[in-house]
Amino acid sequence: MDNLAQLIKECGVELYDDEIVSENGRKIYRVYITKSGGVNLDDCEKVSRLLSPIFDVTPPVDGDYNLEVSSPGLERKLEKPKHFIKSIGELVSIKTQDYTIKGHLVKADENSIAVQNDEGILQINLSEIKKAKTYLEW
8 A cells, every 4th residue: 555655645635545345236446535615626637547557567456356545434434543544623423343433633642532522522542442433424
């Protein structure tokens, strides 16, 4: 993934995450990119054009697959410490084994986060988090 991040940086964007999913019997290798001010279609095309010939020689997955390059979206999953750190100030929904909390992400580092809501500020270790995502209030 470090090599992938370096390659993608050449297109003026950052690697947010990548995943392999199966949808309707098709294997899809998804690459999520971000940049300040937001990702546009040209950014996605640029990354796709850069990666396609490389993946023709060294495929990221076994067998047939489709490559998709996109933004992680406004409501996106948070898994890695860097995801939380970049999301400070946003609304988050955090699920642990024992509870679910929603609020503003006010602090994040390599080991823990802090979420503030009407009940106060709750410190949560990243190792306790089962599922996390940003969300928008409409």
